[in-house]
Amino acid sequence: MVSTTKIKSVDFYRKIPRDLTEASLSGAGLSIVAALAMLFLFGMELSSYLAINTSTSVIVDKSSDGDFLDIDFNISFPALSCEFASVDVSDVFGTHRLNITKTIRKVPIDPHLRATAAEFHSSSGLHLINHGDEDHDENSTYADIPLTGAAFEKFTHHFQILVVNFYAPWCYWSNRLKPSWEKASQITRERYNPGTDDRVLLGSVDCTEEPTLCKSNHIQGYPSIRIFRKGSDLREDHGNHEHESYYGDRDTDSLVKMVEELLKPIKKEDHKLALDGKSDNAASTIKKAPVSGGCRIEGYVRAKKVPGELVISAHSGAHSFDASQMNMSHIVTHLSFGTMVSERLWTDMKRLLPYLGQSHDRLNGKSFINQRKFDVNVTIEHYLQIVKTEVISRRSGKEHSLIEEYEYTAHSSVAHSYHYPEAKFHFELSPMQVLISENPKSFSHFITNVCAIIGGVFTVAGILDSIFQNTVRMVKKIELGKNI
Structure with missing residues (x-):
């Protein structure tokens, strides 16, 4: 069995009896400074270890x-109106996807970017609209009533339903609509005489002559067929016109049928507007128009x-x-x-x-x-x-x-x-x-650095203390030599 004496012989840290050591104020001060340095360097090393590199x-x-x-x-x-935003x-590679709607929401907004209505759903199939085959006579004039600003306000308050064609003379689609609109307007006036039956009237607005009127109704594409119902064309919350837009076929028969569908809920005797001003048959071609010009x-x-x-x-x-x-x-x-x-x-x-x-x-x-x-x-x-x-x-x-x-x-x-x-x-x-x-640091690297900090500060402090003590002794010896 190995004796305790032999085991003690491998001790790296041999002890000096306390009675043989002497404490000093300089050593105490240096020890405090060394301890503070250890704590400071340990904190920096811990922060570096926790940081993400x-x-x-x-x-x-x-x-x-x-x-x-x-x-x-x-x-x-x-x-840009939601009515036409695409x-x-x-x-x-040549892939073209036009007018995407499945994953897109369009909400009408005012100039201050505030929403003015619920989501706007675009009408599909506008390129399939039937315009009829009526011939356009250059010498003919619109059989409906041309509306100006003052007349527009008057008729919207007089007729239960006012159907307005906002057009531009230079527009190709407006000119294609013109003969059908003339016939439909004439048929409507003959069938529902404005003098005795004030339920409906077809009118038109030339947006090149009445730009303010068209702008106030947020007209951005020509022609735009709007439907105004008496007593329901103004919203109180934003002050914007609230009406409907017609997106159906533009031939004479379709336009006349649209008018008849609009009049079904309205009795000629009392001219009272039904709760639902839109019949089921017209629901697919008549939709709410944007109440503001932004989107x-x-x-x-x-x-x-x-x-x-x-x-x-x-x-x-x-x-x-x-x-x-x-x-x-x-x-x-x-x-x-x-x-x-x-x-x-x-x-x-x-x-x-x-x-x-x-x-x-x-x-x-x-x-x-x-x-x-x-x-x-x-x-x-x-x-x-x-x-x-x-x-x-x-x-x-x-x-x-x-x-x-x-x-x-x-x-x-x-x-x-x-x-x-x-x-x-x-x-x-x-x-x-x-x-x-x-790249996070390993824990072993952290421990190694901590040991290096403690050992290094302790060793440096010991060297400084030794230098200080030796200097003091040397000064004392020199002073003693001078006194002798």
Whole structure:
């Protein structure tokens, strides 16, 4: 059995009897300073250990989210009616998706971007409208009543139903409607004599002669057939006209039938308006017209991961637009690419990686307003360079993707076009991606540094104390020598 004496011989820390040691004020002060230094350096090392260290690299894109990219947006257009607002997507492969509605919501707004009505549902099939085959006689005049501002207000308060054709003489579709409208107006006047039956009247407004009247009724496409009902054409909350718009066929028979359907709930004897002013047969072609001239477009579209563009413009297969009166000014509330990241995850990510996510919202909250009155046919374009960013976590010895998101840089400009003004968002994805790797420190490394701090400070303090004591002794010896 090994004796205790032999075991004690390997002791690295041999003890000096306390009676042989001497305490000093200088040593006590140096010990306090050394202890404080140890605590300070330990705190810094602990903070460094808890902090997340990352490394950034650029690699070839190895996307795991397929060949398609979601474009999520919320954009407000103060001067574009929801009635004609269209969202289109195209790419370099020749894919063109026009007037997307399935994943899009359109809400009428006023100039202050406040919603004025519920979601507006666009009418489909306008390009299939039947215009009839009536011949247009250049020498004929409208058989209905041409309405000016004063006459318009008078007739809306006099007739139970006033059907108005807002048109422009230069418009192709207005000229196609003209012969059918003339016949329908004449038939209506003969069938429902305004002198004895004041239930209905067909009138027309030339928007080139009455621009204020057309603007107050938010007319942006020609021709627009509006239906005004007595006593229900004004909303008290916003002061906007509330009426309906006709989207059906434009031949004479369809127009006359539309009038008859509108009159079914109204009795000739008392002219009282029924609770439901719209019959079931007319519900598919008569819908609420926008109560304001602006539109907030929100939702998402899916596009291929190739260069392409998102275009928002006024579009219709049976209306014309006056390009000089169109204004595509807009405010981008939100525009992002890829899968939406939850707010909770973003909060965690910004706590771990404060510099991530600073360029994924380059256009959010920005306004692009065309305020120059004489600057017409202005298209506002945005060029977006998209780069995928992926964060890899290596905690617990395992590697997994913490988040994948698309950041982009944006450059905007205005351009003059020979066509209708548009808002264009050109996007192009980089073939490279940014890879951010999370590299946490090991616990063994932390312990090693703590030991180095304690040992190093203790050793340095001991050396300083030894130097101080030796200096004091030397000074005392010199003083003793001088006294002798």
